Amino acid sequence: MDDELVLEVTGLTKRFPGVIANEDVSLTVHKGEIVALLGENGAGKSTLVKMIYGLYRPDEGEIRIKGESVRLNGPREAIRRGVGMVHQHFQLVPVFTVAENVILGDEPRKLSFIERRKAVKEVTALAAKHGMAVDPKALVRDLPVGAQQRVEILKALYRQADILIMDEPTAVLTPQETDELLKVMKGFAASGVAVIFITHKLREVLAIADKIEVLRGGKVVGTTTPSETDQGKLAQMMVGRSVLLSVDKSVASPKEIVLDVVGLSSDNDIGLPAIRNVDLRVRSGEIVGIAGVEGNGQRELVEALTGIRKSTATKFTINDENAIGASPHKIHGMHVGHVPEDREKDGLVGQYSIANNMVLNRFDEPEFSRRGIRNMDAVNSLATKLVKDFDVRTPSIKTPANSLSGGNKQKVVIARELSANPSLLVASQPTRGVDVGSIEFIHSQIISARDSGAAVLLVSAELDEVLGLSDRILVMYDGQIVAELEGANPDRAEIGRLMAGGHAVVAEDSSHG
């Protein structure tokens, strides 16, 4: 880190009708410094960086880039001054190669022809310089998410960015990709690039930030460094109250088998085997967690168990009832609750009110309909109760679901699935993209479902979540369950190794898969 100030923001205020998105925000960034912007959804992090990147114009306050006071009229001007931004949703052309994407808009030209060979060479050199593995000639659409993100970063670096803004860069990455990205970010800092990154993952902030700015309600509520703070203090600053980070739960007392699966196999969307011969048992009163790098068959497993995906099995019963070949409707009728991985796409109808979403899979049950006519009074009173019980922050039960924050959307889904008192709950990524306060609440709800006798199958890409919630952990790799770990404190490193395809050292584990 250098002492040279590259960015200085003072008294920045941005108002939208009815909302103050940023109020009197000040921030300094030095050369080669990694500054983390930490805050819950809606805290004003994105608004702040969008002003720095020229996408929004501040109502009040001043932005100084490299000592010069600027009024940015758009990203082009910000880019010219060395500000680069990696958006959360990538801005890439899928059918172009990596090199083409990187140079797009700033192409090396000779007589107005693009010098492709030069472009590939430059991009290769740039990637090598920053230790990023990427093939300049590969088509972007063929690349995994992590590699696409590297292309986004290269785009910014190619334009000689020395202030790099990254908006939730790790939200879409697997744990391995995240580690790699953090390493790359440290490399940037070492080479003098200042990095501003937005996140709400506390572990990452503590691992790599030089300085942490915590935002809440549009204001900076604290500035600290990793050595002065810890996860608990940060969470408290973000949420404004103390937050339970480790999951508080009693010892499980598993009873009868609810889900019994032997030899379950299923294909993925393009017809290739995704899960092979999975054996799985979940008992009443226990949480079984599935750990694994995303894309190893977890999604297909969940969809097969909930009837959404076709599968074959020698045995698949729920409470001793045969569920082979059953439709989603039939499986729901066997008292199975399902929290889908992608709540916006699969779990909610965004335009529907919260009330309608609360009965999305029960609207035709006798309680809510009579002779084909809906009983809206019953729907509304259930919704009113669930909004209160599950602490959904909303002006009204009539509010459309898509105007809620991520955490509150997920609370609606969880409320719906748990209110039917399922004997089996299949929860996939239950806290993805959810703020710290809501995570705590959702975890406590899952545990109390377990304690009241539900069998819970938890699938999560967050290893911490699997470790914290599960009574038993299964590791999934390449479509198979490769290990089963029991006990209160499984070895994190061991699970990580298994997730990456290493074989179990414990002898009893080899019997699985």
Added chain:
Amino acid sequence: MSSDGPAQTDLGFTDPNPTLGPKYGPVKAIAIPIVSVLLAFAVGGILIYFQGVNPFTAYRVLFESALGDSDGLLRVMQKSTPLIFTGLAVVVGLRVGLFNIGAQGQLTVAAIGAAWAGYHFDLPTVVHLTFALGFGMLCGAAWASIAGVLRAYRNVSEVITTIMLNSIAIALVDYLASRTFKEPDQPISRTPLISDSAALATFGVIPSGFVIALIVSLFFGWFLIRTTEGFRFNTVGLNPNAARYAGISVKRTIVLAMAVSGALAGMGGAVETMGVVGRFEPAFNAGLGFDGITIALLARANPIATIPAAILVGILRTGANSLQFETGIEPEVVDVILALTLLFVAAPIVSRYIFRINAKRKSKSKGRS
């Protein structure tokens, strides 16, 4: 804009599925189409002016011939009746996320079906009316179901299949009207007249088909909002993935909705045959199905709003002929007015300028991290 905030409600009597366009409160929802229609008339007036006719005279002729006497009123209602049905047919499709371009074909097939049921049988009046109407609906439903099944089970776009089925329907009924069902000893291709027992009566200036159309519209307004099946329709239309995850059979819903849509278009054809034409004659039904698309979009997929939208089109179509007769203006000017109305309704231009909706407000909820 879906992120526009909690203005939209969907409980009790309000609609859970504002399928088309931006969301407005009740005042704007009524005012915007009206303002759009007026603007379209203004632009249409300019076109008329450049044809050398005083636009005010032209519009007076148009409206007087349509609304000035009982003959005109009857013709407007007769004209509007099948339009309400085809409008509803398209509306029901839109609710389930299907764009039924095939109302024309479904209506045509039903029109000849009802004609056959009307002339081939001799039954007591009530039975015959029900049978002919029901048979027409069945023909329309069956015709639409081809597209519905292909969409549900083979994922073939209903836009393409319904367009193709329109062409097939026209060829089919031409064949039937000139061979199988042809009125004997007549030079032109048409079916015999239906029996009196299958003819829909007209009470004064009110055709009974028009009354049926109003009742059916109100029924669907209620059906889509208050019934479980209607909820399935809306859910599949708004988010088929969530519908599937919630245990709704998307395939079944698509097939059913397409059949209902076809039955509605078919009802339009049957009512036209039984209440206005009295037999099937090719070319009598031209354009009714396509006007249905305009009407459904104008009504923004709301079954109740389909009524005024269809009546507006009915007035314009009725008045267009007199317009040509009395002023020499090509009746196509009416198509221009309709197209402009649709453009103004669909594009947010009108709402922006008339109601000064601040564009910035739209970014409100997106503006924060």
